[in-house]
Amino acid sequence: MSQAYNPRESTARDINNLKRLAYFAEVVEAGSFTAAAARLGITKAVVSQQVAKLEREFETTLLVRTTRSVRPTEAGRAFYERCARILSEAQEAFDGLEGDHGAPTGILRLTAPFDYGIAVVVPAIAEFRRRFPACGADLVISDRTLDPVEKDIELAIRVGWLTDSGLRARRIGSFEQVLVGDPALAADLGEAAGPDRIAGLPFVANSILRDPLGWTFSRGAAEQQAVKLSAVLRIDATLGVLEAVRAGAGVSILPDFAVQQDLAGGRLARLLPHWSLDAGGIYAVTPATRFRPARVAAFLNVLVEWERRRTHAP
Template identity: 55%
Template sequence: MPMANNPRDAGPLDLANLKRLAYFAAVVETGSFTAAADRLGITKAVVSQQVARLEREFRTTLLTRTTRRLALTDAGQAFYERCARILREAAVAFDELADVSVEPAGTLRLTAPFDYGLAMVVPAVVEFSRRHPQCRVEMALSDQPLDLLSNEVELAVRVGWLADSQLPARRIGSFEQKLVAAPALARQVDAAAGPEQLAGLPFVANAALKEPRRWVFEAGDGRRQAVEFAASISLDATPAGLGWTLPSGGIHAVYPASRFRPAKVARFVDLLGELHAARA
């Protein structure tokens, strides 16, 4: 394929350049040419050559390379943001096409947090298997997030706040956080004038949370109050009368950063969303 004299001559629909968008985005998201090649299923040399050609043809440095790391230039950062947006839109287009033209088949590999998985995902798997008996489901329940790529996971259900915002995700529900107390502590809780007065009470920390002992309360007028608890015992009844709430969190379906999303994944996420809506 001859090189264009002017980089703009290639035009926005040049297929070779569109493919390079995916190569470049994979390098940025994985942090190396080797990892990008593994994700894309091609050789490191191809990825390196195509990104270098992209820079050469458009006379712009996108990445600075050292022996230890890659870094985006300002032009590279701006270009990546547009690349990511284009690739997300392309993925959605392919997903929609697959969703209407292909019946779910094969094995669906998914992961979810333990408690949420038992309460919501297991019933969804049972119903999914009833609707699509030609599919098998392999499910790993773990409160430690699994890496989707290395564990060959096609779908992760994440409860809370997404740590990796670069992976494609769909919000399927939400949850409220509540601080609860045993009946023996109810009098002390009721007497508290604000969240800070709860800090000295016995407390159990949820190790699945990022900051299990630090809780941020919000008043009706928007004021926030952070409280650092000392973990000790389990609490199991609701306190009342403080007039403060804890922030709600999201429940998301998180997908690997791949071009295609099988119909089995899309249908399962739709089903899980249906179950959430029914319980709301």
């Protein structure tokens, strides 16, 4: 005789399995049971036991364990990708509940590139603190691409062009790349000048870029012109490049958010105003499976507002 269906037992089993999914996904992301346990705030033994139960229940080896690391099997990798989607959707549901009923609290751990971090993220954090005084922030400003999972960061702001990763990314804005220089030089060139006129100008190169000297300018949908510039100075930080241009060392190509105030104040001028360069994206990146506290969504709302104000500024 078959056993009668018990909804309470079924619900308890489903909840336990969901917990095991989260434990398993954390182990894959962290690369070890010890690191996963630290992030989850539980013991290593609990994580190990729950993942082992998952493997026994489905009679499948999900992880290859060695003395130095833990990595997913082929079946484990496929299972992880499905777990990531499930946990991501669950997180969005929790975010919605917290947005309706829970006030953000705690310390927001985030990272941003130096130039965008100084120009936009720092004032956005100040606004975030005014709106949500129960929250604080721990901001790491760095031009190095930090792994949110490895560094235990809740939110990473990325600027430019994203590479594929297992992280969840949301585009929150965009920026223009702008050729800038001394206003007197802009007057000498004139608005009708084309990219061929700048090839001989002293150029301050941003050496963190993949190709800091090769640029393709566009005018309209069909006209393009590639130029190779000559560097008189190379600097590995955007704000350093900006300071060199301000000091008269040469011209350079910089993101609009870095030069916005200098252009508005007349300290710098845009060269070749009728030509444009490829626009880049501004992205909010979070771990794919981690449950996000309400403070992350709250800060992103503030940051998006700042982006809208910046891009619509006169």
